[in-house]
Amino acid sequence: MTISAPETLSPAAKQQLLLKTFPARARKVNYSGVRGKYFWNAVSGLFVMAVAAFFIWFWLPDIVRDARLAWFDSVVVESEADVSGSCKISKMVFISCDAKISYRPDPARPDVLTVEQHTSFFGFSHSSHVDVLRSTTHPERITTSIAIDHLGNRIVSFLLLVGLCALCEYAVYSEAWNAFRHGRLQGREVVLRPVLVRVYQCDEDRNVKFVAEIDGVERHGANVLRYGDAPMFLPCSQNVALALLASGTRYMILLDEEMTVADFTDSEKALLKTLLS
16 A cells, blocks of 8 residues: 655644554664763763862851851950951952951960951952951951851852752753763664654754654754764755654654664665655
8 A cells, every 4th residue: 555645744744644654663773863972961060060069168168167156156356366358359240358367366375376268259349347256255266247247148159159050060960861871772672753853953063953842742852963964854844854753762863864873674764755755
């Protein structure tokens, strides 16, 4: 029996015809459409993790110190301590202050200790006057008034930056994991379901992005074409092509014009060409 798909059929109707007619069987995937992208994503994830670790190492100890002073100790201005330093505003929103404090940890002894403290937070202004604050219950604990005045801001800024790093980490590793699982389809026998996709981006490095509506849900996909490959576009269409959806997954493989990305019989190739004509 000869099956035809007239030009008058819409892409949605053609897709339904493909689903009803195309043989549903497991076939070997010769090319999955991805090439080691997950490795570089993993490297990027390690970099983001290092940035987050730096924020934690650089900011958290100072925040904990000042939170302990502000919330659990009573503090007084230490008039005998010497303080020097400066603040600078970067990009008009990020304030960074450095202070060097010389003081006597034990007021009963003449020994002088010099410590350096760093305070960073998001804001638009800061006080030009800085006092040294000492704990009344633990004299060795000392900080600056600017650190205490902006403590809440510093905590929010810290959580914001670490949270942003965590989101980036999740996005990077999620993409890496999906690319890894997509790549593992290659060489395996999988039930492949034909779907029509709309190609909306193709660059000089053969990276192709496309979107399909599957079971009423819009799904995006991306493939890297092999050298010499071209997507199998529908006749008289500039951007509607055929892809293969791996059963039980969300991974799609663009079908090339020679139909070599998966094992097709000659009769299946002829059937596809007839359905798409």
